[in-house]
Amino acid sequence: MNMTTISAEELQTASGRRLRSSLARWMFLLASAVTILISGLIIWTIASEAWTFASQVAADQLQTIGWFPRRGMFDIGTLILNSAQIAIVSMIVAVPSGLGAAIYLSEYAHPRVRRIMKPTLELLASVPSVVLGVFAISFITPVVLSKFFDEINFFNKLAAGIGVGLLVIPLIASISEDALRAVPRDLREASAGLGARKATTAIRVVIPAALSGLMAAIIVGFSRAIGETMVVTIASGGGDTSLFETSIKESGGTVTSAMAALGLGTDQVAGNDLAFQSLYFLGALLFIITLVMNMLGNLIVRRMQERY
Numbered sequence: 001m002n003m004t005t006i007s008a009e010e011l012q013t014a015s016g017r018r019l020r021s022s023l024a025r026w027m028f029l030l031a032s033a034v035t036i037l038i039s040g041l042i043i044w045t046i047a048s049e050a051w052t053f054a055s056q057v058a059a060d061q062l063q064t065i066g067w068f069p070r071r072g073m074f075d076i077g078t079l080i081l082n083s084a085q086i087a088i089v090s091m092i093v094a095v096p097s098g099l100g101a102a103i104y105l106s107e108y109a110h111p112r113v114r115r116i117m118k119p120t121l122e123l124l125a126s127v128p129s130v131v132l133g134v135f136a137i138s139f140i141t142p143v144v145l146s147k148f149f150d151e152i153n154f155f156n157k158l159a160a161g162i163g164v165g166l167l168v169i170p171l172i173a174s175i176s177e178d179a180l181r182a183v184p185r186d187l188r189e190a191s192a193g194l195g196a197r198k199a200t201t202a203i204r205v206v207i208p209a210a211l212s213g214l215m216a217a218i219i220v221g222f223s224r225a226i227g228e229t230m231v232v233t234i235a236s237g238g239g240d241t242s243l244f245e246t247s248i249k250e251s252g253g254t255v256t257s258a259m260a261a262l263g264l265g266t267d268q269v270a271g272n273d274l275a276f277q278s279l280y281f282l283g284a285l286l287f288i289i290t291l292v293m294n295m296l297g298n299l300i301v302r303r304m305q306e307r308y
Contacts, residue, residue, distance in 0.1 A: 046287065049280030057274055066243040067253060069262065069275035076285070078244045082157060082252035086232055087225040089161025089248065090168055094221055097165075098172030099214065105173075106180035107202045118177065125170035133234030136163035140235075155237025155251040163231040172221040179213020180206055212301045219297035223290055226255075233257040255282050255289075 057074060064073035101121060105114050136159040145152055145159060152158070183206050191201040207214065237251030245252055253261070262279035 043287075046280050046283045049277055050284035053274055053277040053281040056277075066241070067258060068241045069258075069278050070241075072274070074274070074278055075244060078242055079253060079255045079258055079282070080285075081244070081246070082236070082242065083226060083254040083256070085248050085252075086157050086161040086164060086236065086254060087222060089158060090165035090225040090228075091218070091222055093162055093165025094168040094172050094225075095218055098169045098217070098221070099176055101169070101173040102176035102180055102217075103202055103207075105177050107198065107206065118174075121173055122170050124166070125174075127167075129167060129228060129230040130234065132163045132167055133160075133231040136160060136231065136235035149249055152249045153237070153251050155235065157236050157248040157250065157252050160232045160236035161248070163235050164225050164228045167228065167231060168221040168224050171224055172217045175217035175220060176210075176214050179210040179217065182213065183209045216297055216301050219293060219300070223293045223297075226289060226293070227286065229256040229260050233260050255286050258282055259286070 061072055061074050062076055064075045066073060066075050067078045105118055105121075109117060137155065140162050141152065141154060141156060141159045145156070187205050187209060188201055191205045192198075196204070232254045233256070236254065236257065242251075242253035242258070259279055259282045262276060262282070
């Protein structure tokens, strides 16, 4: 057998190839550094302006009859209450519908039906949120809610919550369906071998096995509902002012709708000097809420996660 001897020089990478590899590495490193830098600048801007607001606002201004920034009334509780009410209503709409759609697509639907229905369901996510906001005030309130409530505000938090729920359904359904389909087929076959019906297998075997993924879908959906802007701005009547009101049949602004109104600059025309700075305070508050939700979601998912 002929043995060919390869020299050390022949094993070395060509200088041009080494240069291109090094250049690509530095370009990717630069891209990562720019991303971190931009994120840091955003956080610094929000934090510094939020501190300006927090250090100058009086304590009695944070506990008033509502959110009226031009008049120096910054009742944060009003916005948090309205945001929570709308998010809870949206979850009541989205969780049963999203999980039901996911279970059907994963356990019952024929492959052909799944190939048609899942993209169709996800198509709902591409509908602009402003369209759902208009749909809420043109159909949900006058056609649906007015039949169940004798007195309801044309702009109300209930309609906004339903509109946000419709927006969140595809998100919960898609993530949940992926989690359910990730459950090993062996568990389904073992359950069927013991004589369990398909519904029993889905409820007693598949759903508990995919519980961590389902919880992640719900938490992601809740975070999406908290951060929704256009639907609540249009449907709930949430502008730059909002009176403290516990009834979901009344109008009310949320954290995001108040930020949208402040971001338009209307509160810089006249009024309290801290009105515009409160925009950054609300941004910091929303950032903290989202961060806590993500951390809580990761903790729940880790504790419920099953390994196969």
